[in-house]
Amino acid sequence: MSMKISEVLGENGLFKEKLPGFKSRPQQIELAEKISQVIEDQSVLIAEAGTGTGKTFAYLLPALLSGKKIIVSTGTKTLQDQLFSKDIPKLLELLSIKPKVRLLKGRSNYLCLHRYHKAAVMPVSRFPENKPLFKYLKNWIHNSIRGEVSEFINQVENRMLLMNITSNPENCLGSECDHYNDCFVYKARRKALEADLLVINHHLLFADMAIKQGGFGELLPKTDVIVLDESHQIPEIAGRFFSHLFSSRQCTDILNDLLTEAGEVDAAFAAISEPHEQMKRSLRDTLLVMSQMPERESSKRLFQTEIVIEAFDLLLHQMNLLITALEPLVVQSTGLQNCYVRLDALKMMLEDMMQQKESNYIYWFEAREKYFALHKSPLEIADPLSEFRAPLETSWVLTSATLTVNHSFAHFQSQTGFDPAETLLLDSPFDYPKQALMLLPKTLPEPNDFEFNRAMFDYVTPIINQAKGGVFFLFTSHRSLQMAAYHFRDQVDRPLFVQGEGDRNQMLEDFRASGNGLLLGAASFWEGVDVSGASLSCVIIDKLPFAHPSEPVLKAKIEHINKNGGKAFFDYQIPKAIISLKQGAGRLIRGEDDRGVLVICDRRITSKGYGSTFLNSLPDMKISHERQEALDFLSALK
Structure with a gap:
């Protein structure tokens, strides 16, 4: 289409x-x-486009006009649905073109026919709370076009049930499945291969990069252009998918699936019942041992503890006995063959986790009362990302409103390996000096002071009361959020919304509708939340969002950077905190008619030398240190 x-x-x-x-x-x-x-040049572009630029149409338009095959990957399924259902149809209507546009989600978003039919004859389908759902699904599977779980999710009383009727890469039977030709995942991926424009999300993209499999060969089609929207999420999401996991939940799943599959093969249950029960018992003992460990920590010391070594050695032994008992049965059933392969892979993963041989990974664990997980996470993702990209003859476009630190893309590029690349930094078209005021109190205690929260709550109360619209109060810890909830229930005369006390999406809808609510939120409310107009006139941030240095992966990365001659605080911790702060601050001004006050209560942003780097990375708002000026600004708003 020849149009400029x-x-x-x-x-x-x-x-x-x-x-x-x-x-x-x-x-x-x-x-x-x-x-x-x-x-046209088949190159790479990294672009930061400030809020209000209109980056969605800015990348969709040239991609569609190019006539090439395109993948657009978004940060969340919500954004993915918005693109597919709203933005793209509007653009195609305006351009009067009709390319093949497809939507593809991860496997767990689709009903698995194999697992559904298994569950339908099991006791779980006869539980009183599940009966209506299974009755509904009996007709739904014949009428649904896409087969997405979202079509019936409101009828699911217990979300844990979804594990019984959806699949994952481990338990999918692939082309050996009896329902393969009718499989909703297979149909969606077959359509994806035909697409001119395919809309996915980062989790699906990096799952494909990490496993290059999944029961259907290549997960994603060959493409000419890949657009990664909300690219600031890439380091974290990619790191998760290039990680490896051994968990108690995986063991429980394989034990449950083994019982189901063995029940359909003559004499199979009798053959595996004893080693199955022994592994189950050993897993229970390991759970008990792990429940006494710290919640999250490096695995170095874990496997130097005698009681832990004994528990996992025994679990490994029982897994081997079950594998041996299962081996002669695999020829009798595709389901048992799949369980055998999964169990053997789990055993090898546990051996790897116990030996901890790979120096470019950090081994760590998390432990709760009824769950444990052993993790193996890459210290850097730039290398595996670069390896994936190397053979692809593809143009890459990476966009976000928050990629730069102090106007530089260097931190993002070093993390992701997108270097060399062209870069483009575009300021927001909004008039921040007129639309917003940034209040930086100098009189509050240091953030680590015992009195900080009490003093901060007292300081911001008049500001909250003065705000005519809604107020976002964003916290870096759930503990501080709960203290604020306790404090403000009786201190403010406006609707109070507290993260964790209800469905997140419903809470946002209610907040918008209230017009003058106070929302207390932690990490998940710092980004991807859009409240424009008078419904939001003030954003308060308690502290600079430095990740806690005791978190095992961060701790390992800090040690790695320092050991290799870098300065982790300046090279990694500050840039990471700046990106998070930019996301939180970005909640305030979402439209050209928006007005409001941003309050950052952490005095380090003015008292520490690195504070200027934070300020230089934020939109160009007028700065004040006087609370009265913020009160006057809010008072003047319509």
Whole structure:
């Protein structure tokens, strides 16, 4: 389609003519034209586009006009659905084009016919709370087109039931499954292979990078252009998918699946019942031992503790006995064969976790009363990411509103391995000096002071009371959030919304509807939350969001950086905190008519030398240290 970007997004362009309320933005045009050039050159672009730039249309437009095969990956399934159901259809209507657009989600988002039919004849289907669901699914499986769990999720009383009727890469039978031709996952992936534009999410993309399998060969089709929206999430999500895991839940799942599959093969249950029961008992003993361990810690000392070594040695022994008993039975059933392969892989993973031989990984564990997990996480993801990208003849476009630290992309590039690459930094079109005020109190105690929370609550109470719209109060710890909930229940005369006291999405809807609520949120409310207009006129942040240095993966990365001549605090911890702060601060101004006050209660942003790096990375707001000025600003808002 021979149409220039300016002819669509320009002052006299197609969108201005056909899209009510559309405003031509120089930043959007510049980004779209740069992406168009990168697609043509088959190169890499990393672009930070401030809030309000319109980056969604800025990357979709040149991608579609190129006529190439495109994958767009988003940060969340919510954004994925918005793109597929709202943004892309609107753009195609305006452009009068009809490419094949497909949506693909991870395996667990689809009903697994094999596991559903197994569950339907098991006691779980006859539980009073599950009966209505199984009755509904009996007809639903014949009428559903996409087969997505989201279509019936509201009827699921116990979410744990979903594990019985969805699959994962471990328990999927692939082409050996009796329901393969009707499989919802297979149908979705077959459609994905035909797509001109495929919409996925980062979890699915990195699952494909990490395993290069999944029962159906290549998970994603060959593509010419890959767009990664919300790219600031890549280091964390990629790190998770390049990690390895051995958990009590995996062991429980394989034991349960073995019982189900063995029950359908003559004499199979009798053959494995004794080693099955012994492994189950050994797992229970290991759970008891692990419940006495710290909640999260490096595994170094764990496997120097005699009682732990004994427990895992015995579990490993029982796994081997069960594998030996299972081996002669695998020819009798595809299900048993799959269980055999899974159990053997679990055994090898446990051996790896106990030996801890690979120096480029950090071995760590988490332990709770009824659950434990052994983890193996990469110290760096740049190398595995680069290895995946190397053979692909693909253009890469990475966008987000928060990628730079002090106007530099260096931190992001070093983390992800997208170097060399072209970079583009575009400021928001919003008038921050007029639309917002940043209050930086200098009189509050240091954040680690015992009196900090009490003093902070007293300091911000008049600001909360003065705000005519809603208030976001964002915390770096759940402990401080709970203290705030206890304090503000009787201190403010407005609806109070506390993270953890209800469904997150419903809480946001209720907050928007209230018009003057106070929402207390932790990590999940720092990003991906959009409340525009008068429903939000103040964002308060308690502390600079430094990750806790005792967290095992972070601790290992700090040691690794320092050992190799770097300075982890400046090279890693500060940049990571800045990206998080930019996300939290970005909740305030979401539209050109928005007005509000940002309060950062951590005095280190002005008292420490590194504070200027934080401030230089934030939008250019007017700064005040006087609470009265913030009160006057809020008072003047309509």
